[in-house]
Amino acid sequence: MRATPFALAALACAALLCGCTGDPETKVVDATAVEHGAALFRDPSIAGTRFNRYACSTCHEAVAGDAGDAMLPGAPLAGAVERPHYWGGQEVDLLGAINHCLYFFMTKDLPWTADEPAAQAIYAYLESLPSDGDAAEAVSFTPVYTLRDPSPGDPGKGELIHERACASCHGRARSGEGRLVERAPALPDQTLEEHPLGEYTELERRMVFVEKVRHGAFIGYGGQMPPFSAEVLSDEEFGDLLSFYELP
Ligand code: HEC
Ligand code: HEC
Numbered sequence: 001m002r003a004t005p006f007a008l009a010a011l012a013c014a015a016l017l018c019g020c021t022g023d024p025e026t027k028v029v030d031a032t033a034v035e036h037g038a039a040l041f042r043d044p045s046i047a048g049t050r051f052n053r054y055a056c057s058t059c060h061e062a063v064a065g066d067a068g069d070a071m072l073p074g075a076p077l078a079g080a081v082e083r084p085h086y087w088g089g090q091e092v093d094l095l096g097a098i099n100h101c102l103y104f105f106m107t108k109d110l111p112w113t114a115d116e117p118a119a120q121a122i123y124a125y126l127e128s129l130p131s132d133g134d135a136a137e138a139v140s141f142t143p144v145y146t147l148r149d150p151s152p153g154d155p156g157k158g159e160l161i162h163e164r165a166c167a168s169c170h171g172r173a174r175s176g177e178g179r180l181v182e183r184a185p186a187l188p189d190q191t192l193e194e195h196p197l198g199e200y201t202e203l204e205r206r207m208v209f210v211e212k213v214r215h216g217a218f219i220g221y222g223g224q225m226p227p228f229s230a231e232v233l234s235d236e237e238f239g240d241l242l243s244f245y246e247l248p
Contacts, residue, residue, distance in 0.1 A: 023049045037125025038062075040118055047106035053181050054106055056122075058168060059226055062129055071165040071233060073216070073226035074101070079135025081127045088141030088229075095119060104217050105224050142230040144214040149206060150239035158244025161237050162187065165228065173244070181224070188245035206247045213238065 024045035031039075040046045042057045059074040061067045066076075080086075086097035098119070099111040112119040129135075162173050166187060171179030176186025185191045188209070195205050216227030233241075 033121050033124035034128045037121035037123070037128075040121055041125055044106075046118055046122075047102055047108040049107050052106040052108070054224075056101070058180070059101070059105070062125075064135070069164055070168070071161070071228075073165075073228050073232055075139040075141070076135070077126055078129035079131035079137075081123065082131055082136035083138050085138055088143065089138065094123075098122065105226055107224065140231050143218070143227055144230055145219065147207065147210050147214055148235060149203070149210060150235040150242060153236060153239035153241075153243045155240065155244040155246075157237070158240035158242070161233070161241045162244060165233060165241075169225070184225075188247065202248050206242065209242060209245070209247065210238070 025048070040056075041062060042055050044053055044055045044058075046055065056077075057067075059072050061070075061072060061076040063078045064076040080097075081094060083094075085092045086094065087100065091097045091100065095112060095114060102108040103111065114120075159173070167173070167178070169180045170184045170187050171177050173187055174189050176184075176190065179186070185194070191208060192205060195208055197205070200208075212221065212225060213228050213233065215221050216225045217223045218227055
């Protein structure tokens with residue numbers, strides 16, 4: 001079988017998508033391809049569907065460090081045009097790597113082809129970014145297939161992890177204030193309410209968090225949440241986060 005990232009998820013998602021009206025048109029910026037690509041990189045309408053709230057920049061820095069201390073699930077993209085492969089070696093084609101994001105996270109059903117204007121503008125933008133240092137090396141990306149329950153950690157550090165890794169989509173802890181995606185639950189409260197004790201054991205409730213964060217929309221899960229690899233979020237940091245959520 002061809003190794004698309006977490007190939008299993010494809011079937012689960014396809015059924016949900018339909019050609020709907022009311023989808024946003026991408027704004028054409030009257031500028032060079034590079035400037036147009038830079039604008040598109042930060043524009044959720046790039047996916048052309050009203051079900052998408054994410055921009056590429058929701059999950060990727062253009063240049064490492066440009067989103068401050070945010071812990072983003074996708075790799076920085078400066079140097080990406082020169083990388084030998086993508087998605088931890090699961091994809092060799094840059095356009096293919098981008099199409100996985102459009103399909104799995106941004107609910108775009110049809111992939112970009114190489115002559116798609118938005119694809120060309122994004123390519124021009126990515127090519128214009130500085131690829132010094134090790135930016136052009138393949139990025140290490142280890143999806144966590146076999147779940148490990150992380151040991152309890154430091155809730156103070158966990159609070160910061162929530163802000164750096166989760167708040168961009170889920171909003172503030174407990175209230176969900178400022179969330180980007182309406183159906184992203186307020187963490188941890190709403191998820192715990194949806195998995196009440198009695199119906200679920202303490203361990204099962206904890207594992208809902210572990211599975212979702214490690215598998216995102218993959219491995220039997222649907223939805224639009226990206227997976228967090230071992231490189232982006234260590235088990236120790238994850239333990240801090242679960243302690244901040246007061247999950248026993
Ligand atoms: C919801 C989060 C999310 C969004 C939105 C998203 N990506 Fe990704 N992207 C990921 C994750 C997770 C990976 C896999 C980890 C990795 O290799 O970066 C990935 C991988 C990639 C890769 C391969 C990087 C590498 O070196 O392995 C490219 C290129 C890429 N994305 C480009 C884009 C572009 C361009 C957009 C906007 C059209 C986009 N992505 C939108 C999360 C996202
Ligand atoms: C790019 C956006 C995004 C980021 C970043 C993100 N999530 Fe999510 N998350 C979602 C969305 C959207 C949902 C709703 C279900 C779906 O579409 O996958 C969700 C659902 C969840 C759920 C509910 C799972 C269930 O089965 O009820 C949990 C738990 C969760 N996220 C935890 C986290 C944690 C912890 C972090 C930070 C480490 C995080 N998420 C980061 C978008 C995100």
